[in-house]
Structure formats: structure tokens, C-alpha cells
Amino acid sequence: MNQMKLFRIIAVLEGFSWITLLFFAVPMKYIYDIEIYVQKIGMAHGLLFIIYIAIALLLQLKINWSKKELLIILIGSIIPLGFLYVDKKCLQNKI
Numbered sequence: 001m002n003q004m005k006l007f008r009i010i011a012v013l014e015g016f017s018w019i020t021l022l023f024f025a026v027p028m029k030y031i032y033d034i035e036i037y038v039q040k041i042g043m044a045h046g047l048l049f050i051i052y053i054a055i056a057l058l059l060q061l062k063i064n065w066s067k068k069e070l071l072i073i074l075i076g077s078i079i080p081l082g083f084l085y086v087d088k089k090c091l092q093n094k095i
Contacts, residue, residue: 072085
């Protein structure tokens with residue numbers, strides 16, 4: 001598996017973990033006072049986020065993305081559903 005395919009997989013997992021955290025785990029915590037989901041999903045999301053950023057920075061060196069592309073890719077990791085835009089606009093044509 002090449003690095004770009006790995007990055008796309010990590011991006012999707014990180015994006016879905018972010019969505020799950022925001023729209024499932026946090027409401028469960030504040031509506032039903034169940035914190036375990038925030039703890040478990042939050043930990044997974046945090047690890048995926050760190051891996052996403054690290055791979056993005058490594059790929060930037062290898063692929064030589066422009067600063068604008070790299071900024072879009074990094075911002076895409078913090079905006080809910082941003083990973084879909086990043087995948088469509090920045091990653092699909094780079095495989």
C-alpha cells in the first residue's frame with residue numbers, strides 16, 4: 001500500500017471519528033451523562049488526528065504540495081466533513 005492510499009484511509013477514519021465524536025459522543029455526555037463514549041472515541045480520534053497531521057507533513061515533503069494545498073489539507077482535518085473535500089479536491093488525483 002502506498003503512502004497516499006494510507007493517508008486517504010487515515011483521513012476517512014479521522015473524519016468519521018470526528019463526526020462520531022461531535023454528533024454522538026458529545027450529545028451522549030451532555031444529554032444522558034454518559035462519558036465513556038467521549039473517552040473512547042475521543043482517544044481514537046486524537047490518535048488518528050496526530051497520524052493524519054504527521055502523514056500530511058511527510059507527504060508534503062515527498063509530493064511537494066504547495067503551501068495552499070497543505071493548508072487546505074490541514075484545515076480539512078478540523079472542519080466536520082472537511083475530509084470529504086480534501087479527498088475529492090486534493091488526494092484523488094495524486095494517487
